[in-house]
Amino acid sequence: MADFTFAETDIHILGEGMSACDYVDQRINAFSLTACKDAFLMTDLDDVLNKHLCWLSNLPRVVPFYAVKCNNSPPILKILESVGAGFDCGSQGEIEQVLSLGVTPSKIIYAHPCKQESHIKYAEAHGVQMMTFDSEEELFKISRCHESAKLVLRLAVDDSKALVKLSVKYGAKLASSRQLLQTAQNLDLEVIGVSFHVGSGCTDSNAYRQAISDARCVFNIAEELGFQMTLLDIGGGFPGKNDFKLSFSEIAADINKSLEEFFPLACGVSVIAEPGRYYVTTAVTLVANVIAKKVILEELPPLSGDQLTVASRTFRTDGKIANKTMMYYLNDGVYGSLGILLHDLAQSSVLPYPHRKAKPDEPVYPCVIWGPTCDSVDVLVKNALLPEQQVGDWLLIDNMGAYTHCTSSAFNGFKKTPIYYVMSRDTQLRIQLPSPHILNDDVILISTE
């Protein structure tokens, strides 16, 4: 394994019996001793490792090539490298990052069917050979820039049951695959396999079955033309959240059956996948601070005594009964880590909850939760019900690992939310990360920036 240093980050090793939640408590307590109440993302690396173990037991035949675009935090990439995963890169930048961690080029698939020529040349110069294509133009480009590329034909598949559809943008129709293979042959390019993506947030495992069957058809055509294809890439689309309507184990069971039917072990075809959100969604929690608050009192017609006990109703200073709605402003929002609310149909809502434990019978109030920028589109939740929060209190949001920090901006002068990493000693030993950049559990660093 190549030497590895965390340039931007340190990992906090959890002491015996300590959990990632305890770490959040500790950090919040430490913040209370300072003026700094910046939001942070807590990444639990044990969770990433557990996802990998679950992958191995459910899909033993399928080698994961993690989709770097989803969350390119160096410790996550390093853990996945250390357990033997490969990487799906979509650009020169991602290839550079993965190579810089010591990953061998053969563990990278450049899985973007429409690439910039200079990025193809970079891949060629650095020994990255596997790459996808879905058009003749792409084949012409690749033959100019990377003659020894090992090509994977990306198929458009039925993604009608997915929350994020990708085949509208990428993938060749099954009907055009013969023509594409012939063009590759005429250009003397090597085509080693087929890939597809059933769409993110796939709600029907039959989509994988249909796509695997389509891939079989392309393998058959390729055989007729004299290609010896050896790789099937079943893409991403595996659920990130644990409570997603279609579970990972159900999808995996159906994939295993379909592989057995269309690509039995004896056929010698290697199978890879490009999971993104599956690996990282649940590993990350956003911890954000209430930086401002407004109480909105809206006048109501007189109510009976019973109705007056409803917590969200109150008296205005002039004695009239009013609906009480809270507006909270957090220090992270849609231009920061929560861009998913605007662009990720597979995770278009979040559920903030208070760090402070509510007292028994504490009333809850309807609230709108805003992000920090001056833009009114910067809203996290329009109708949450929470116990009353004060400025300086903390709200937590789970399932924040996928397409969050990596898509955030510094719009309006708000800095990107920093990430802190935790893992248990067991995980540290298991993946054998070097220790100089790892903090002991009695050390908590508070950023003063």
Ligand SMILES: Cc1ncc(COP(=O)(O)O)c(C=O)c1O
């Ligand atoms: C080519 C490719 N592979 C893999 C992924 C990862 O998808 P997911 O996060 O749904 O697993 C994506 C997501 O856009 C993609 O475009």
